[in-house]
Amino acid sequence: MSAEPHPTLPPVRLPSDAELARDALAAPLFARAVRLARWAGPDTRVGVGGELAAVQLPEAAAVLGLDPADEEGPVLASQAWRVAVDTGLVDVTEPDDGGDRGDGGDGVGGAEEESGTAVPGEDLALVTGGAPGDVLDLWLAALDTVLADVAVPDLDDLVDALDAGGEIDFDRLDWNPGREADFLDGVLANLYLLSVSEHGASDGPVPLPVLAASMVVPEDMRDPTDAVLEQVSDAMMRLDDQFRQLEPIGLVEFRPVDEALMAEADDEELAAGSVAGAVDDEDVSRYGMVRLTPLGLYGIRARMLEAGVAAPAVGELADKGADALLDAVSGYPEGAAQAEIEQWLAGREVPVAVAELLAAARGADEGGPLRRLRCQQALAPAGPEAEPAVRAVLDDPELGGLARVWLAERGVADVPAPDGAMVFWLTVDTIAAQLAADGDTEELPLLMQSLTAHHAGFFDQVWRVEHPATVSVLEAMGRMHPDRKAAKEARKAAFKARSRRA
Structure with a gap:
């Protein structure tokens, strides 16, 4: 691949x-x-x-x-x-x-x-x-054979390309083995990405025209031309034949294009229907639907890894240190991060694991806020046995706020109140983590409003916070805060913070 x-x-x-x-x-x-x-x-x-x-x-x-x-x-x-x-x-x-x-x-x-x-x-x-891995190695070898066969033109195309002497005219056939293999690899890679993305297809099938369009329609083209739609239609028919051949090896579950639909619609209508989103859910299935099976996900991931693509799997960090865990899950969608964290915690002694996580969460680098957010996520299910390790960082300038939140959520008594500097630092750190995790989401302005509403004169003080993300957080609040007056104050505070840094 x-x-x-x-x-x-x-x-x-x-x-x-x-x-x-x-x-x-x-x-x-x-x-x-x-x-x-x-x-x-x-x-x-x-x-x-x-x-x-x-x-x-x-x-x-x-x-x-x-x-x-x-x-x-x-x-x-x-x-x-x-x-x-x-x-x-x-x-x-x-x-x-x-x-x-x-x-x-x-x-x-x-x-x-x-x-x-x-x-x-x-x-x-x-x-x-043999072991399960031996069987899977044999299956991967079988998959390679099938994929090589799938990239070969069908018999009708080969017959049409025969010249007068009975030899295949490759110019007429317009078949390039490398190009065909790359096209199929690209399709399977896109299908894999849609399958593993938290906001993608997940476990649901992908309409064939959507998959074909992902290979043909330029990303910046809002309204595909007739020529492009014809290419999408050709790609659909090509994929329809290829997925029929890939289903028996267990790579995909596939519902072919409805033959009656092909008879009813011309190429343009066939491609334009679901690409433009002009059909309902029932009609979409008539254009063909495909999903990778769990075995298919395994197979395509194995090929990606062989090609040097970073394609992680949940659970492979279970034997790594807390620093490797937090660094990795910082780039994961929230659901996948939670699943990885749960597997990492399984089998570890809670007090030791919590201490390791807290130590790994420290850092004034750009990734620090998101590491601390994932650390907080990891600590969420921990019970009373984690309390001594959490209390041990109450005076830590980077972790003290996180520790107080965890203890307060469990109703623990005698938790010392944070001073003002820690409150503002934690606010900046929290917003910086959310920006790094999700970007400009609809929920983030509400979080900003909630955090700033609890502190009178928030913008008069927050620009002095010694946090590496202070400027970027204030700039984001200036763009996103739902209250126009507060947004203006955030922009002024960002200017002050930049000047102070300079």
Whole structure:
């Protein structure tokens, strides 16, 4: 999978390897490959590329419970055999003379063509006797085979591109293997991002036109032109065919484009409908819907990691220190951060874990406020056993306010009241953390209003606060505070703070 420079993706939540391995073994195409590997033996005949001899395809189809007389049966058997060979589930010995293995030994030209042989491969034992990771490695190899097949033009396109001599005219075909592979990688990467983003598709399916448009329509184009819509339509039809091929390996759940819809609409209408949001939920599904399965999320993440893309998974920080935890979850959406924190806390002694978190939350750097916000989030479920570690930082200028809030929320007695400097410092730190976490949200102005309403003469004093984010917080309040008078005071205070720093 090719990798474009990209910031760290949100973390994905994956089932255990054991659950994923069960899903892999249940994927129809992989299951067929395993069954054919068990069937392979001394009488199995293969050709130069390791493909199953044509005369054996009906038997292979029958082994898979498919109808040998149905055209689809031998095709599915041939595909499963290729997966078995490419993954090492089957070991093949190719014919020495490179003869045609498709004649079935009928003796064309008066002599029987030689065939190679096939037997179960050593890796077949891993299916039942290996660890879940071994099964997943075999499935990833199968996925690579399927993705390579999906990027190849379909048979109709190949036939149309034949020249007078029966050779494929690649110029007429307009097929570039690298370009096709990059397109499919980009589609799957976009689908992955929509799946893991907290405000994206989540567990829901993605309409096919939306996915196609994400690859075709320029980000700054508000109203796609007819030419662009035609490209979206072409991409939709391409993806419709590709996702049909990817579903049997367990990568996606896919609802194809409604054939009746394709007959009713021309290319422009087909692409414009859901891209423009002009159809209701029921109609959207007719344009095709796709979602990555948990196994699909695992597979695409594995390919991203191999390509050098930072694609974290919830739980992989469980054995790291508190500093690594807070640094990482500072860039996570809130829900994912909470899930990661919970896994980090599991199995740790609460007093020790709380002390580590508080120590890691310190710092006057730009990321400090958000680390402290995530620390506060981590401390929220802690019980009375955390109190000694929290009390230990009451006099800390950076953590004292956080500690008082935690103790007060639990109704702890004899909590010393904070002085004015600590109150203002905590206010700046809190707003700075929210700005870093969510940016300019609708809720933030209400938070600003609530914090400033409790302190008379707030803007007369806050500009003196020795916090690295004082200026940026006041500038944000000048933009966002819902009270116009307070916003004006915030801008004046920001000017004073900048002058003081200068």
